[in-house]
Amino acid sequence: MESDIVGRRERKRLATHHALRAAALRLGAERGIRDVTVEEIATAADVSVRTFYDHFPSKEDAIIGFDAWRVDQLRDALRDRPATEPPLEALRVVMRRLFDESSGEWPLRMRAINSDPALLGRMFVSFIGYERALVEVIAERTGLDPNDNPYPALVTAVATAAFRASMTTARASGGSMDAAATFDGAVALLAAALTPPEGPSPC
Amino acid sequence: MESDIVGRRERKRLATHHALRAAALRLGAERGIRDVTVEEIATAADVSVRTFYDHFPSKEDAIIGFDAWRVDQLRDALRDRPATEPPLEALRVVMRRLFDESSGEWPLRMRAINSDPALLGRMFVSFIGYERALVEVIAERTGLDPNDNPYPALVTAVATAAFRASMTTARASGGSMDAAATFDGAVALLAAALTPPEGPSPC
DNA sequence: TGCACTAATTGCACGTTGTGCAGTGAGTGG
């Protein structure tokens, strides 16, 4: 899965990284992010506070945790989708993976977000970086200049809107709804109505 | 415009409120929000640091500044739109006002956001509250249960996606594009493709 | 094996953020 672990050093670093995230996730879900200090997270992961900040810029990022390398990962995944696939569907497939990849973390993440809705915002913030990368690839696929034509930015924005809406409604339902399934449904609803750039008029 | 100013006390409070926002906006646009401390903002507005925190929870909020009362304002505005108007168009009209109302502040706000993209995120965060209220009204208009049917949340998410996309592209163009006009165009593009809830199939 | 080299971790210091609390003074209403 991971690009082969190169050495013991890198392996240990990943271990502390994971331990910090797990601790932040667990504590954040248990007591709410506001009542958890960075010191507690670091202690739970058995490292110093200073080390925490070498891995995450803030405790919120440790919980939301969309690292920079995921951007590349997502971009490559979108590039690998067949060229014949409609942009929105391609976006759905690769974004859908965000739910599946760290599926074990999502329940805790949702509980943490429930404790402080501002975390949901932080998450949407991290989407900005994703959107930028995705818009770039969509522009390649469609051959449109993203600075000239709003279509790439719009399709991507619509896809993330579906992602956000599914997150929000899943949260509103108190966890009774599956965010991933809701996301698929939302995209399907949009796909039925949205059309590719060539024909601006739907019918 | 404002619900009549009741007394001198309230008037003075609004004055300091405005002075703080103006100072934050000006300094943030000039030097970037990261290089401006709350103390500087407070000093520029000739009040104490503690007073600043009586008006805004953080310097970012002073710049982005979507107060709670605006939520009610926006909700009422949406309720006042004719029932025959398509949901997306109604959303466009009321959201469009966000650009016009404090039009004088937008140039400064854009420059501040340019200095630190995280501010754009903070702005999107504040949209969550707006979306919640708007979804509620859309649910009323369409007679759909927002917890049961994803349509209200989706239309609203799509509308704010257009808002966000227009903000982002306007920022990317370095201010050469008009965010408000771009917003209108984006919504028009979407409106041509999206259809009301009754008929899920566009044709 | 021995020896530089790199990088993760750590402690320390420091400025900044955000909040609770009590006091002051101006504005308000009877």
Place this chain on the structure above:
DNA sequence: CCACTCACTGCACAACGTGCAATTAGTGCA
């Protein structure tokens, strides 16, 4: 004129986030 309310203020304090230098473990080469 007299309570009463409330914006503003200073103070203290916990927590956040970062720069810097030292330590220690892992890495690569002779």
